Amino acid sequence: xxxxxxxxxxxxxxxxxxxxxxxxxxxxxxxxxxxxxxxxxxxxxxxxxxxxxxxxxxxxxxxxxxxxxxxxxxxxxxxxxxxxxxxxxxxxxxxxxxxxxxxxxxxxxxxxxxx
Amino acid sequence: xxxxxxxxxxxxxxxxxxxxxxxxxxxxxxxxxxxxxxxxxxxxxxxxxxxxxxxxxxxxxxxxxxxxxxxxxxxxxxxxxxxxxxxxxxxxxxxxxxxxxxxxxxxxxxxxxx
Numbered sequence: 001x002x003x004x005x006x007x008x009x010x011x012x013x014x015x016x017x018x019x020x021x022x023x024x025x026x027x028x029x030x031x032x033x034x035x036x037x038x039x040x041x042x043x044x045x046x047x048x049x050x051x052x053x054x055x056x057x058x059x060x061x062x063x064x065x066x067x068x069x070x071x072x073x074x075x076x077x078x079x080x081x082x083x084x085x086x087x088x089x090x091x092x093x094x095x096x097x098x099x100x101x102x103x104x105x106x107x108x109x110x111x112x113x114x115x
Numbered sequence: 116x117x118x119x120x121x122x123x124x125x126x127x128x129x130x131x132x133x134x135x136x137x138x139x140x141x142x143x144x145x146x147x148x149x150x151x152x153x154x155x156x157x158x159x160x161x162x163x164x165x166x167x168x169x170x171x172x173x174x175x176x177x178x179x180x181x182x183x184x185x186x187x188x189x190x191x192x193x194x195x196x197x198x199x200x201x202x203x204x205x206x207x208x209x210x211x212x213x214x215x216x217x218x219x220x221x222x223x224x225x226x227x228x229x
Binding site for chain 1: 160215216217218
């Protein structure tokens, strides 16, 4: 089992550009959550996908959007990048039901730098 | 609403001495509580979790935590620190039940010295 995988590992963009990050969940998991971790801070919840729909959303602007595919993999899209979007973006997967309460497995993250 | 407060941003211990990382939580419903560890340039790894079963929870690498509802605390302890324990530790709260968002504390950086 490869666990949660994310791509790319690192990404450098300029202000105003758009970026897409990708995540493949752990085998057997159908729910994907995305978190933003700014330098020196704890991860902040962005949103969660299950059955190809956004189920929960944190306090992030509409510039942040996502998608989940039938194979449960997911994308995070950020439009009109700002310098403040520079962060480590973490993907986590879990079973929607029937598993340990809310135990989420995290990927290694994508480091986004906005210049 | 739910939140966690990690009372120390930085803790320094000598190798072989006990570790105590403090966490208080606030939750309007029965919470699940977790401790995650993050080593430099690595992803988050689950150390242990509390899900309304035994209040003393044992995790990996000799860590354990005790859920104290009266004190709304979930402190992480280890009897003897090892150099490899140096990392960032996050206390996390979530509603008990099916998949839900995790709310992280601000983290405690553990330094282990010789």
